[in-house]
Amino acid sequence: AQSVAQPEDQVNVAEGNPLTVKCTYSVSGNPYLFWYVQYPNRGLQFLLKYITGDNLVKGSYGFEAEFNKSQTSFHLKKPSALVSDSALYFCAVRDIWTGFQKLVFGTGTRLLVSP
């Protein structure tokens, strides 16, 4: 079955420093990978996706993600963190076995950016 793992429950970083939120995947066939962010009392917002092509994907709010096939990883990154980036981040993968209709989510990583 398709799955993603987010090994860190929480990531702490100081404002202005680079941040990385980790995600590894396990899929059959080509992976279709996504990152979403959830701010308090809000729904999920789409950040970026990897379908094919360049391994470095750029998304919303200055975020980017690096697809690494050999390490089966899709880590989310930002060169300089903002306090407003503090939120819950989810990695997700399309489930090939349901005709790609289903999104399978990781357990989420809480990002705390301190001033």
Added chain:
Amino acid sequence: SAVISQKPSRDICQRGTSLTIQCQVDSQVTMMFWYRQQPGQSLTLIATANQGSEATYESGFVIDKFPISRPNLTFSTLTVSNMSPEDSSIYLCSVGSTEPYNEQFFGPGTRLTVL
């Protein structure tokens, strides 16, 4: 991207009662999904709702407990029936397409507390 609204945004209900959550989209969409996010947890897909057909439920979810309607291409409802405190969660609807490389868009969620 689609604009999705949900009603109610939150509710507090007594056990044994039922609550119907509405999801409205500003454009016609083929596929709508209902997710549950239990406190501190990731998102779990409840069912897929396509217009003109019965909803498809994921393992662990049944129609008697979570009946879904999809009367047209812009609207769906999820009912949480005979509620218990274990049903306290955030319920989110999302919309997507049949193309695996397209992201899903999420509504703001309905925060349900069952006493």
